[in-house]
Amino acid sequence: MPSLRRIPLLSRCLPSERLFERNLLREFSGLAAGVFFVLLTIMIVTRGAKLLGLAASGTVASEAVAALLGFTLLGVVPWLLSVTVFITVLMALTRAWRDHEMAVWFAAGQSLTDWIRPVLTFAVPLALLAAVLSLGLSPWAKFKAREYREQLATRDDMSALAPGLFKESTHSDRVVFIENFSGEGGSARNIFVQQREGDSHIITVAKQGHFLNMPDGERVLVLQNGRRYQGVVGLPSYRTVEFEEARIRIEEPDRHEVTTSIEASGTGVLWNSADPEQAAELARRIAIPIATVLLALLAIPLAYVNPRVGRAFNLLAAVLLFTIYLNLINVAQSWIASGRLPAAIGMWPVHLTVAAIAWGLFRYRSRPRT
Structure with a gap:
């Protein structure tokens, strides 16, 4: 009970x-x-x-x-x-x-x-x-x-590059300008690149181009149908080269260690x-x-x-x-x-x-x- x-x-x-x-x-x-x-x-x-x-x-x-x-x-x-x-x-x-x-x-x-x-x-x-x-x-x-x-x-961030704007590199030795990305397959059109190597200035213009990622992490800007001007500012002697294709290294392979x-x-x-x-x-x-x-x-x-x-x-x-x-x-x-x-x-x-x-x-x- x-x-x-x-x-x-x-x-x-x-x-x-x-x-x-x-x-x-x-x-x-x-x-x-x-x-x-x-x-x-x-x-x-x-x-x-x-x-x-x-x-x-x-x-x-x-x-x-x-x-x-x-x-x-x-x-x-x-x-x-x-x-x-x-x-x-x-x-x-x-x-x-x-x-x-x-x-x-x-x-x-x-x-x-x-x-x-x-x-x-x-x-x-x-x-x-x-x-x-x-x-x-x-x-x-x-x-x-x-x-x-x-x-x-640690890289020149070209992925942040907007059409119609001048993009300066991290080390201030390169300026890139792209008019638009309306080319074939979304490639860039009317590209302007200014580089400085010591006292020499290099100006490259091209009708179109695209970015290429290499297997080791290197990034390359491939230019097509353009012209390259190289010389020293203030001197009359400039060298002009026309090309069908040229490559400019944008980013080096990433080998840095993270702190x-x-x-x-x-x-x-x-x-x-x-x-x-x-x-x-x-x-x-x-x-x-x-x-x-x-x-x-x-x-x-x-x-x-x-x-x-x-x-x-x-x-x-x-x-x-x-x-x-x-x-x-x-x-x-x-x-x-x-x-x-x-x-x-x-x-x-x-x-x-x-x-x-x-x-x-x-x-x-x-x-x-x-």
């Missing part, structure tokens, strides 16, 4: 708790998807506009904009996940306070700390994802972005390093998943809405604490890099301070009310 009495009790309690957590996680997931999409869109618009401006000025090749934008987004996604978790929990619980669901929650004998379990169920997987991105994928993306930028910086910055260094390299700057970068990467969990917990008491004060007061307080937390992480990173804060201590004082604030807010919101 005792066992028969326990079965109805379990059947009444456990499914309702699971149903509540399932519905809450469904609400968290829907809000998180929307918040992350909005934040990602903002980052795409702001970073993309900057890269498009660089492409318009000829600093970055037009076909490199998408790749550089992708690498940049992979570098900021860990922090976007942290912000997404914080905003999601804050919005969901603020709605619960505003719709008086919290009053029903407390009347049922539940406390504010009972929200910790479902919130952590939602936040911990995203914190683990942020850890994987921060420790592994983001450094790789920053390394690839730096490698791509250095490849673009790795601290942000693009692997986590294993940072872990085994005694350099303060590398220790600061490692502490920043580890801080991202920790901050994700702490911000999720901090959002629970911050979601409290006082009708007498207004609905926006808790949001202002949440934004203020969030900004202070991120600034403290940046300050701690700079102190570790400069040697003012030991690497063994790292950012733990910042995390412990935020955890203490969250604990204090839980105590304050859970106190008996008259």
Whole structure:
């Protein structure tokens, strides 16, 4: 008989708790998807506009904009996940306070700390994802972005050449002008090339031409049906040569080595390093998943809405604490890099301070009310 009495009790309690957590996680997931999409869109618009401006000025090749934008987004996604978790929990619980669901929650004998379990169920997987991105994928993306930028910086980027504009080479020893690309097969028409070799100036004009990529990475401009003038400025003697086909080397084979910055260094390299700057970068990467969990917990008491004060007061307080937390992480990173804060201590004082604030807010919101 005792066992028969326990079965109805379990059947009444456990499914309702699971149903509540399932519905809450469904609400968290829907809000998180929307918040992350909005934040990602903002980052795409702001970073993309900057890269498009660089492409318009000829600093970055037009076909490199998408790749550089992708690498940049992979570098900021860990922090976007942290912000997404914080905003999601804050919005969901603020709605619960505003719709008086919290009053029903407390009347049922539940406390504010009972929200910790479902919130952590939602936040911990995203914190683990942020850890994987921060420790592994983001450094790789920053390394690839730096490698791509250095490849673009070490070549005469003719891919950024726009019709009707004079393009000067990186070393200022060559100027190329192409009227348009309306030739056969999309080849260039009416090409002008000015080169400087010591005191000698070479001017080459051609009716049409095209670019040729060699197997070793060398890029050649093939000119057809043109004329070449070579001589020294100020002297009357100029040599003129007519040709059916001529080749001008535009880019040498890429044999440079990519320099790795601290942000693009692997986590294993940072872990085994005694350099303060590398220790600061490692502490920043580890801080991202920790901050994700702490911000999720901090959002629970911050979601409290006082009708007498207004609905926006808790949001202002949440934004203020969030900004202070991120600034403290940046300050701690700079102190570790400069040697003012030991690497063994790292950012733990910042995390412990935020955890203490969250604990204090839980105590304050859970106190008996008259």
